[in-house]
Amino acid sequence: MRTLVFAALAAGVALGVLLVAAGLAGREIIGSPSGYVQRVIASSMLPRVVAAAAVGLVIFLATGWPVGGIMAVIAGLVLPGILGGKSARQTAIDRTEGIASWTEMIRDSIAAASGLEEAIVATAPVAPRPITSEVQMMVRRLEHQRLPDALVAFGDDLNHPSGDLVVAALVIAARMEAADLSGLLSRLAEAIRGEARMRIRVEVGRTSVRTATKVIVGVVVAAVVFLAIANRSYLTVYDSVGGQIMLAVICGIFAVGGWLLTRMAEIDLPERFTARTGEPAHAGTDK
Numbered sequence: 001m002r003t004l005v006f007a008a009l010a011a012g013v014a015l016g017v018l019l020v021a022a023g024l025a026g027r028e029i030i031g032s033p034s035g036y037v038q039r040v041i042a043s044s045m046l047p048r049v050v051a052a053a054a055v056g057l058v059i060f061l062a063t064g065w066p067v068g069g070i071m072a073v074i075a076g077l078v079l080p081g082i083l084g085g086k087s088a089r090q091t092a093i094d095r096t097e098g099i100a101s102w103t104e105m106i107r108d109s110i111a112a113a114s115g116l117e118e119a120i121v122a123t124a125p126v127a128p129r130p131i132t133s134e135v136q137m138m139v140r141r142l143e144h145q146r147l148p149d150a151l152v153a154f155g156d157d158l159n160h161p162s163g164d165l166v167v168a169a170l171v172i173a174a175r176m177e178a179a180d181l182s183g184l185l186s187r188l189a190e191a192i193r194g195e196a197r198m199r200i201r202v203e204v205g206r207t208s209v210r211t212a213t214k215v216i217v218g219v220v221v222a223a224v225v226f227l228a229i230a231n232r233s234y235l236t237v238y239d240s241v242g243g244q245i246m247l248a249v250i251c252g253i254f255a256v257g258g259w260l261l262t263r264m265a266e267i268d269l270p271e272r273f274t275a276r277t278g279e280p281a282h283a284g285t286d287k
Helices: 002-024 033-042 046-062 066-083 084-114 117-124 129-141 147-158 161-175 181-205 207-230 234-237 241-264 281-286
Strands: none
Touching: 002 161, 002 207, 033 181, 046 066, 046 147, 066 241, 084 129, 084 161, 117 161, 129 281, 147 161, 161 241, 181 207, 207 234, 207 241, 234 241
C-alpha cells in the first residue's frame, strides 16, 4: 500500500511538472484535451516523463526524502536537454545551410524555367535533405493553392528566420514583377551562409561552457551517490523537516546555476516576421 501511495505521489509530481511546462510554453490544455495530449504522446517527451517519474520514485524509496524524489523527477526532465542537444544544434546548422543551397537552386532555375513557380517545382527532386520534406510539401500545395499562399505556408513549415527572408523575397516576386530577383537571391544565400558560419563559430566558442556544465553536474551527482553508498550517516541531517527545507534550497541554487550555464551556451535567434498561415494567407486569397 505504501509503495502505491509513493508511486501515485511520484506520478502526480511528474504530471505537475508537465502541466507547469505546458503553462510556461503557452500550450492550451483545457478546452482541447486531445491536441496537446496527442502531441505529448507522439513526441519523445512521454518516455522522458515516465523515466523521470520512475527515477524519482526510486530516489524517494531509497532515501525517504520527498524533496529528493521531486528534484530527481525535475532533473530527469531537464538534464537530458542540458547535457545533450548537440544533434539539435547540428540540425539547426544543417537546415540553415539547406535554406541557402535551396535559395541558390531557385536562382539558378529561374534562368532555365519559364517562371518562378516552375523554378520552385524543378527544385523539389533535388532539394537539400534538411528541408526536402518542406519543399515537397510546398510543391504539393501548388496543385490547389496560389503561389504566394503556398510560399507563406512553406515559411511556416520551415519556422526559420532566414527562411522568412527568402519567403518574403519570393512572395514579393510572385505578387509583383521583381527587377533583379536573381541578384537578390544571391545576396540572401550569401547572408544565410554567413549565419551558418556564425553558428559554427559560436558552437565552437561555447563548447567550454557546455563542458563545464557537464563536469559540474557529473561531480555533484557522483558525490551524492558516493556519500549515499559509503557514508549514509553523513546525509541523515536531511531526514528531518528542516533538512528537507535546506535540501530544497541547495537544489534550487544548483538549478539556478545550471539554468544560467545553459543560457550562456544558447544562441538567441531573432523573432520571425513572416510566414504566418493565418491572416496573410486569407488576404492573398481574397485578392
